[in-house]
Amino acid sequence: METKNAIDVKDLKISYRCLKSFSIKRSLLKLKKSEVEVFEAVKGVSFSVPEGEIMGIVGKNGSGKSTMLRAIAGIFSPDSGEIDLHGHSVSLLSIGVGFQKALTGRENIVLSGMLLGFSEEQVRAKMDEIIKFAELGRFIDMPVRTYSSGMYSKLAFSITAVLESDIMLIDEVLSVGDVKFKKKSYNKMKQLISNKDRTVIIVSHSSETLKKLCTSLMWLHEGEIKMIGETGKVLDAYEEFMAK
Numbered sequence: 001m002e003t004k005n006a007i008d009v010k011d012l013k014i015s016y017r018c019l020k021s022f023s024i025k026r027s028l029l030k031l032k033k034s035e036v037e038v039f040e041a042v043k044g045v046s047f048s049v050p051e052g053e054i055m056g057i058v059g060k061n062g063s064g065k066s067t068m069l070r071a072i073a074g075i076f077s078p079d080s081g082e083i084d085l086h087g088h089s090v091s092l093l094s095i096g097v098g099f100q101k102a103l104t105g106r107e108n109i110v111l112s113g114m115l116l117g118f119s120e121e122q123v124r125a126k127m128d129e130i131i132k133f134a135e136l137g138r139f140i141d142m143p144v145r146t147y148s149s150g151m152y153s154k155l156a157f158s159i160t161a162v163l164e165s166d167i168m169l170i171d172e173v174l175s176v177g178d179v180k181f182k183k184k185s186y187n188k189m190k191q192l193i194s195n196k197d198r199t200v201i202i203v204s205h206s207s208e209t210l211k212k213l214c215t216s217l218m219w220l221h222e223g224e225i226k227m228i229g230e231t232g233k234v235l236d237a238y239e240e241f242m243a244k
């Protein structure tokens, strides 16, 4: 049987636009409009992920991994190129995106679930399971701005893990949280991954996690794919490069 792709990315380019920084004196003297600096974070990347694959992404800090995941999740629209998810539902698990800081954990569960494409009724039906998995105790009814980064990631992980979308994008969150939760979320990940219909992309700096979970690996370097293929081979090349 022919393998179907869950994700097709063609010539993806994403840039950030920020104001050029000048000294206060220069800024005051400069009466013309502020200049905009364009930084190309993803420079024409193309790849496909077959249904059921667990693909890892490695790369040094700032190589464009998170930017690319956010584009696949539909949070950023790319400057050019195409992303085709073939009608699959997608969720991004990442620290720093997705929550309304002034709302409580419980309120954020409903909001995040609905943003993932579930109805309010469907989210409420899974509410107890999500809260139980998150182990936040009374903090579930406190504003998310009072959470530590570990608590934040526990909530984010629990929402995505319990609500289950076709494509899960996981951005370096398995390493956050205390030892007990790390183990629990790792096991939950393995269980989710074992579903042959689910496609997963994991960004991680942990060789151990990538080796244990991923069937293929992409090495992203300065916004471009340096290598893509079998996890062990790509990891060896990446580690050799990083050791130089």
Ligand SMILES: Nc1ncnc2c1ncn2[C@@H]1O[C@H](COP(=O)(O)OP(=O)(O)OP(=O)(O)O)[C@@H](O)[C@H]1O
Binding pocket: 016, 017, 018, 039, 041, 059, 060, 061, 062, 063, 064, 065, 066, 067, 068
């Ligand atoms: N909001 C932003 N505005 C301007 N530049 C940004 C912004 N976010 C990221 N960048 C730049 O885009 C590049 C890619 O960032 P990105 O976060 O995608 O890298 P990464 O590979 O995920 O890094 P890390 O391993 O550190 O998480 C970096 O050079 C970063 O400085």
